[in-house]
Amino acid sequence: MIKQTKLFTPMLLLLKSSLLLSLALLASCTRECSDMHEMTFEQSTLQLYVGEQATPKLLHAPKAPISWQTSNPQIATVHNGTITAVATGTAIITATVQESVARLTLTILEKKGTQETIAFEDKQLLQLILAQHPTADANHDGQLSPQEALTVTSLKFGYNPDDQIPEDKKITSLKGLEYFLNLDSLDVNSQPVGSSVKSIEGLTKLRYLRIGYVGLTTINTSQMSELTDLRLFGNKELRQIDLSHNKKLQELYCQDTQLTELDLTQLTELQKILTNRSKLRKITWGQHPKLERIELVSNQLTSLELSNMPLLKELHANGNQLQSVQLKNLPSLQRLNLYQNQLKQIDLSQGFEKLMFLFLFDNALTEIDLSHLPKLFKLMISENPLRALDCSSNPTIREITAEAMPEMEWVNLKNGDYNEEAQYEIAIDNPKLTKVIVDAGDEETHLKNVFKNNPKVQIVTEP
Numbered sequence: 001m002i003k004q005t006k007l008f009t010p011m012l013l014l015l016k017s018s019l020l021l022s023l024a025l026l027a028s029c030t031r032e033c034s035d036m037h038e039m040t041f042e043q044s045t046l047q048l049y050v051g052e053q054a055t056p057k058l059l060h061a062p063k064a065p066i067s068w069q070t071s072n073p074q075i076a077t078v079h080n081g082t083i084t085a086v087a088t089g090t091a092i093i094t095a096t097v098q099e100s101v102a103r104l105t106l107t108i109l110e111k112k113g114t115q116e117t118i119a120f121e122d123k124q125l126l127q128l129i130l131a132q133h134p135t136a137d138a139n140h141d142g143q144l145s146p147q148e149a150l151t152v153t154s155l156k157f158g159y160n161p162d163d164q165i166p167e168d169k170k171i172t173s174l175k176g177l178e179y180f181l182n183l184d185s186l187d188v189n190s191q192p193v194g195s196s197v198k199s200i201e202g203l204t205k206l207r208y209l210r211i212g213y214v215g216l217t218t219i220n221t222s223q224m225s226e227l228t229d230l231r232l233f234g235n236k237e238l239r240q241i242d243l244s245h246n247k248k249l250q251e252l253y254c255q256d257t258q259l260t261e262l263d264l265t266q267l268t269e270l271q272k273i274l275t276n277r278s279k280l281r282k283i284t285w286g287q288h289p290k291l292e293r294i295e296l297v298s299n300q301l302t303s304l305e306l307s308n309m310p311l312l313k314e315l316h317a318n319g320n321q322l323q324s325v326q327l328k329n330l331p332s333l334q335r336l337n338l339y340q341n342q343l344k345q346i347d348l349s350q351g352f353e354k355l356m357f358l359f360l361f362d363n364a365l366t367e368i369d370l371s372h373l374p375k376l377f378k379l380m381i382s383e384n385p386l387r388a389l390d391c392s393s394n395p396t397i398r399e400i401t402a403e404a405m406p407e408m409e410w411v412n413l414k415n416g417d418y419n420e421e422a423q424y425e426i427a428i429d430n431p432k433l434t435k436v437i438v439d440a441g442d443e444e445t446h447l448k449n450v451f452k453n454n455p456k457v458q459i460v461t462e463p
Contacts, residue, residue, distance in 0.1 A: 039100035044204060045181050046093075047107045047146060048076075048085040049116075055082045056104055058095055067096040076106050088119075090178040090202045092223055103223060105202045107179060109146055117143040121175035121196070128157060128169065146179040153182050158189030161213045161234055165190065174199045181205065188214060189231070211235075212253070221246055232257065233274075243267060254278065255295070264288070275299070276316075288312075296320065297337075306330065317341075318359065327351075339363065339380065348372055360384065361401070370394055389426075391415060392437075401425040410435040414461065418443035424450065433457055 037060035048054055058066070058081075068078045071092040077084045078093055085108045093104040109116050120126045126144065129152065130137055136144060136151050155177075159165050171188065173196040185208040186200065194215040200206070201220045206227060211219070213234035221227060222245040230246065231253040232238060238257040243249065244266045252267070255276040264270065265286035272293045280299035285306065292311050296304075298319035306315070307328040314335045315327075322341035327333075329351040336358050338346070343363040348355070349372045356377040360368070365384040370376060371393035378399040381389065386405055390412045391397050398419055402411065408430050414437045422443075426436070427450050436451070438444050440461040451457040 039095075039097060039102045041095070041102050041104045043104070045105045045107070046083075047109060048083070050085050050087060050108060050110050052085045053082055056093070058102060061095070061102075062097045062100060064097050069094040069096070075108055090199075092202060103204075105181065105204050105223065107146060107181065107202075116145055117141075118146060118149060118176045118179050121173040122171055124168070125171050125173065125176060128171065129155065132156070144179075149179040150182050152180050154185040155180070155183065156185070156187040157191055158187035158210055158212075159191070161190050163190065172196075178202055184208070186210070190214070190234075228269075230254075250290075260300075292332075356396075366407075388412075397422075399423045402430070403427075404429040405433075406431060408433055410437070412437040412463070413443065413447070414439050414463075418446075422446070427451055427454065427457075435460060437461070437463055 039058065039060045039062070042057040042059055046054060046056060066081065068081060070076050070078050072089065075087055075089040075091040076093070077086060083093060083106065088108050088110045091106045093106055095102045129144065132155065133152050136148050138148055157171055171191045171193055174188065174193050175196055176199070177183070178199045181203065182205055183203050184205055186206060187210040189210045190213045192215055195217065197211060197214065197216055197219055202223055204223050204225065206224050208229045209224070209227060210231040212231050216232065216235035217237045219241065221230070222242065225245055226248060227246045228248050229251045230249060232241070233253045233255045235257055238259065240259065240261070241254070244263065247266050248269055249267050250269050251272045252270065253274045255274050255278060257278045259275065259278045259280060261282045262275065262280065263284045265284055268287055269290060270288050271290050274295040276295050276297040278299055280296065280301055288309055290311055291309050293314045294312065295316040297316050301317065301320040301322055303324040304317055304322055305326045309330055311332050312330050313332050315333060316337040318337045318339045318341065320341055322338065322343055325338060325343060325346055331351050332354055333352060334354055334356045336355060339359045340362045343365060345365065346360070346368065349369065352373055354375050355373050356375050358373070358376060359380045361380045361382040361384065363384050365386055367386065370391060373394055376394040376397050379391070379397060380401040382401055382403045382405065384405060385407045387407050388410050389402055389408060391400065392412045392415050395415045395417045397415065398421065402408070403425055409432050411426055411433070413424065416439065418439050418441070420442065424447065434456060435458050436447055437460055438447050444459060444461060447459045451459060
């Protein structure tokens with residue numbers, strides 16, 4: 001019995017030690033797993049009446065001091081987590097703990113008798129909403145309460161910029177839409193609503209927002225974290241926008257603005273971006289595995305670096321001031337427009353297996369290697385100081401425009417394939433051109449006919 005006791009005691013100590021270690025690991029895991037949850041309010045929206053107070057509950061908050069802020073102290077104040085409703089309107093309450101941030105959209109109402117109503121600044125807006133959603137007016141009083149507004153998820157008042165908006169359809173203010181907290185889609189394109197767009201900045205459920213040509217100068221989309229489609233085009237005084245909180249954004253249209261810089265690093269879901277005819281000098285790219293189309297036409301960019309975009313099919317960056325372009329690993333790219341820039345060179349050797357349309361005219365290229373473009377179909381490269389143009393590695397090429405080339409001496413079209421519908425525009429304003437190399441047969445006949453009035457140019461079948 002004594003020997004058994006001596007053996008049993010160490011065994012108990014070992015089991016106890018293992019149990020304590022397991023409990024410690026479990027506690028550690030519990031803390032770490034808790035930290036993995038994003039801090040948030042129990043409710044993302046809250047309605048109060050003027051004079052009321054509330055203390056919203058925070059979930060998954062780290063055990064550390066909380067910093068509280070209100071976006072509009074004239075509407076609501078917050079102290080140690082307790083919110084006081086001061087006046088009617090909307091405000092964003094923000095709680096910050098270390099690096100965690102949670103936001104709550106607050107709506108303050110003023111009760112009028114037993115049924116509060118929304119005070120629309122533009123009465124016509126109310127009538128247009130009722131025309132689209134007659135059932136929203138549940139009590140048939142011709143007004144809308146904040147509660148009734150919650151039944152509306154989509155509003156469309158937009159027009160094309162060239163259309164004449166009927167007077168009975170025109171909107172001059174969006175004041176009142178701040179109560180439509182369940183709004184998913186809003187189109188007020190071309191409506192002269194101007195700075196009243198601020199009224200919708202707290203609509204956290206918006207996914208589609210079209211506010212082109214509205215006279216917008218600023219907009220804060222930080223609360224619109226659900227946005228997937230944002231259209232800001234035609235706001236000619238819009239100079240900056242912060243998209244860092246719009247991580248679900250898939251389509252961005254901001255052409256015809258005064259934007260000088262865009263930071264896209266947070267937009268990993270982006271599929272399409274159009275920002276033509278603006279003032280862009282800098283774009284900060286991130287990881288964009290879903291991006292399919294980029295349009296940067298007529299900006300002020302001097303350099304462009306794009307890489308590792310597996311789905312990108314079209315890149316339009318013509319009409320800038322590009323002196324440097326670095327493009328790598330764009331395996332789906334089919335169309336590349338870089339004409340009317342200041343490029344002296346371009347590397348097309350990595351990841352352009354599907355490129356079909358290449359437009360590089362009106363640059364400063366002195367040489368170009370097209371040998372890594374097996375699918376090239378159409379090439380426009382006029383107005384460059386190239387000495388030679390070699391298309392011998394491009395068996396599918398059908399259209400070539402290479403005119404006004406003051407230094408070009410020879411062109412090689414011999415690629416083992418000729419199509420009778422091929423178009424070669426290489427005979428005009430190329431004063432130094434003396435030789436065109438072609439495939440024997442129909443292509444040879446075609447080119448001899450093209451240069452029949454220019455005996456200086458020899459059509460040959462061998463280099």
